[in-house]
Amino acid sequence: MSAEQAIARLSADLAPLWDALYQRFSSGRAVQRVRVGPLTAAQQVAVADLLGLARLPGEYATVHLATIDSALREIAGCDTRTALEYRTGPIPDRSAQRAAAMEERNLLWEWLTNHDVVCAQPALAAWAAAMRRNGLIAGSVTRTKTELDRALRVLRELPGTGVQLPVFAANVLGDPHALDDGSRLHTIVVRALTVLYDAQPPADAVGLRRLWARAGISDDELSSTVLAAGLPTIGGDAAVGPILRTCAGSGLAAVLSLQQLRTVSRVPEAAETVWVVENPSILATALVRFGSHCPPMVCISGWPSSAAAVLLELLSNAGATLRYHGDFDGEGLRIAANIVSRFGALPWRMTSDDYLSAVGTEGPRAGRVTPVPWDAELSDHISRSGIALPQERVVDRLLADIAP
Template sequence: MGIVELSLALMPLWQAVHARLSSGRPVSRVNVGPLDFDQRTAVADLLGSARLPGQHLSIALERLDEVLRERTGQDTRDVVTRLIGPIGDRAAERREAEARRAELWEWLGGHPVVAAQPALADWTAGVRRAGLVEGSVARTKNELGKALRVLAELPAAGQPLPSFADKVLGHTHALDEGTRCAHLVLKALVAIYDVPPPVDAPERRALWERAGIADDQLSSTVLAAGLRAQGGVAGRILGLCADAGLAATLTLQQLRATTRLTGVPPEVWIFENPSVLAVALDRFGPDCPPLVCTSGWPSSAGILLLNRLRAAGSTLYYHGDFDGEGLRIAANVVARTGAAPWRMHCADYVAAVTDGPPVGRVTGVPWDRELAGQLTELGKTVPEERLAMALLDEIVRRTTT
């Protein structure tokens, strides 16, 4: 009896054997069924049995090998390979797929954008729970790569969404409503800003605007005091206000009209809260050291000014509130501007904490692994305003010695 003669009525048997051998696990017996009368007759003929088997039967692979070698000169593996196709190894394929997924999640967790803003840990966990895009590691990594490129450029400098998408991703519609990339980025912004997920188009637009995606160049502003620089209208405004001992408010439009700054101070001190600038101006007047205020989360104008200062040669130092949101703001400013955290370490918090409101949700920061744990343990906010005079004293010591 040849292989072709064996193949038709016995096809359920060959398929069952092929599936078991392709499992990648040791195989001693193969279960097959239900079988019709012709198929049961063919199995009885194959095994040389005088009795018909039942509709379901279990056959020892060793017995099948013995019969097939006698009748065809080939073992079971050879026969099913010729009749069905190559035998796979699903266990090995699963292990390989698991390894590829593990490599993907390790890449995501260690990506510089994620490492720079630990608040994104919640986002990465959500991405993992959502699983692979269309079951593909490659497609998932491609989509995540695009989202991470976008996040690396946010907050933006007040650009419209199509032009921003074209600049970062090479396509004006890459971040349109409903695209997978836009969905991923908005979920990441929810984690960064610790806000509820947007539920409709107006809320999504508001979240984009918070990240600097907008047509409005006038409402995005940044405060500065004692900051003197040359270059365009922004440089003139800064100089006039510094000489008068007043705070300067620069719009995004004014900063974008100033292509670059020169003659910047060697060090610039960044604060989260405007009240610190008010204290500094009351104390120093026209002699105020160069200060910039983010007024909470930095605006597009704030990020642009700080990056212009850094590009011109200023070293940036950042301080903010010791609470959950303050740490997220600090991580965002550090990641986007290259500022150095200043008096924002665990020892600084422990030395300053007394009583205060709860710290809220706390996420880690890259520059001090112990800081988030101490905030969580002690649970008390240290507002930046409480430290204002001590911080200004230190600036004076550092700039006059």
């Protein structure tokens, strides 16, 4: 009779002993003894018979592995682990499985933390940390990574160019319903936007629409505008071209709506460098100083609107180098990181030296400051001083750089 047949003929009342052994062996730890119970009278008899005990072991019994090994070698010629595998198949190592699962989870969160979208806009690191605290979606690393990857694809394309949310979702994800309100992906992206904009989570549908509009997702072609000066060639024969040429020749700023910019399919020729600023006062000062000789400038007026996103995208696609300067404060740094990441702009006078050489001992508070990828020490300097440096304080330096 084979060992496997001998094991199969053992009493079914030994089931509690086999179960206890299986749990201990699959733990991945060394096994010297097992505790079995509660045992019925019949099960106590079966254990006593197997081990050759002179008396019943009682309702609960602690059995040494060496004793079981000795009994099974006499009965089947094999040790306890081999006998157990005849009954159950290979015994897993739960400890190793847990370690492998932990490593898989750690690799997922490391991937998210170091993703280029998060690194390009370090304010999103707080969102990545929140995603980790929330844990896996349905306990699955694969499912979680798939959903986070979709969210990162969305964030990479924001601010949008003023299209409706279903159109944006179809363009980016191939599914117009991927960002429907109530979907898991919608919730993840909205959470990222509230972190990026340092905003409260939307309390209702109106607040949600405002948040998406801030991210350039809107179909309002008229209220979304951007300021520009010194751009006489953009738009060619489209409606935008004559507006810009007239304003540039007169030393005036042009107010371009999303509706107007949508008439421009491409920019046949763009200036080599376009200077992009956060605040309208900088553009106004440049026009006063340079008039009709004002170099190419764009003012995004805070977080870029849909119109600003379209204009910057047109200029970048035409080969213009975008140079960006904004306020040295928490929101200003987040806006700058967004412009650099989304449109490939180059930071302009946005270093630690620029800040330290101009900041005083008094000024507006800097707010919540997050790192930027082009200067690892900048956020630390601003956080330590707690003082913001508005663009207006360095306007002369900026205009000296761009003087024609």
